[in-house]
Amino acid sequence: MYITITAQKLGANYSQSVADYVDYLEKENQLPDIESDHEFFFNQKEDDISPEVVIKEIDANTTKLKKIEPKFYSITVNPSQYELKKLQNSTEALKQYTRELMKNYASCFNREINGRPVDVSDIKYFAKIEHQRAFKGTDIQVKENQVYATKILQLKNEIQKINRGIIEGSVRKIEGEIKSLETNAPHQQNGKRITQGMLKEGNQSHIHIIVSRKDVSNSFSLSPGSKYKASEVEMNGKMVKRGFNRDDFFQKAEKTFDKNFQYQRNFVETYQARKDFIKNPKLYFSAIMGLPASEKALAIKMLRETGMPMIPVVPFSKAQLTVKLIKSIQKGIHAALRSGSIGI
Secondary structure (H helix, E strand, C coil): CEEEEEECEECCEECCCCHHHHHHHCHHHHCCCCCCCCCCEECCCCCCECHHHHHHHHHCCCCCCCCCCCCEEEEEEECCHHHHHHCCCHHHHHHHHHHHHHHHHHHCECCEECCEECCHHHCCEEEEEECCCECCCCCHHHHHHHHHHHHHHHHHHHHHHHHCCCCCCCHHHHHHHHHHHHHHCCCEECCEECCCCCECCCCCCEEEEEEECECCCCCCECCCCCCCCCEEEEECCEEEEECECHHHHHHHHHHHHHHHHCCCCCHHHCHHHHHHHHHCHHHHHHHHHCCCHHHHHHHHHHHHHCCCCCCCCCCCCHHHCCHHHHHHHHHHHHHHHHHCCCCC
16 A cells, blocks of 8 residues: 655645646546546545536635645555455445545544544545556656667657658668567566556556645644644644644554455555665565565565566575665665555
């Protein structure tokens, strides 16, 4: 599970309307060959919410917010392939999980509204499930294929010049070189070189959640971007609680999924494992080596499937955990975390 919370920006400025982001989330519904049904927005109690309603509700819920402050946040929830396999009805199960997740989200605010803790009923949000995902220019597969893509483009330009009589050469020979480059590119999908914009194969279901900065009454600011986990500050002569505990939210998100779907999480998928990796990579790899044989085998399989470099494989003894090896694998794990394959 990989979850991100971001304030939406347009360049250096915060978006003053959610319209552009809603349009972006509608892109899958506009695909002519989409296999899944049309997906509508939903919230804690309602389904089949139109994009027009989302825009109207979020844009109107910004009282007293300045232009330099975020008006809304985007939460993106990316289950791994292993987690998605556990869901029998992907759309309905993900909706169920989203609604439980937003209860977790509300509980992680160190705020009070009218003398009580923040509840999910205070959160104004709209969520949408998408079932397809395209390769981006930042994906490791696209980046490592770029050398081949550049050379192929150069050769195609040469063919155009030959056809226009600008230069001399053999079109057939160049086409053979292009075919060889297409075949030898390191990252392939269904026999084709992976390129930016190509749809990823397999179940790519994920969740986008738009959350208003203000509560449903448009009176209280609830910022998950707060730099404070929990503190109090004096405002207008009164002590006011503030803060959002992201660490607690990520842990609850994982536990909620496991409980709702009886998911047996491997060590490398856990939030604690990611924390160990960031703070102490050697401890992380040592923990993998200490797993029971079957769990260790699955952990290594999961890591290999992320595309991270195994040189030659994840080490099988603590003695093999050299600084050089850790650094070489560390880069790959960061890419895996960003791709949504492992971690939160």
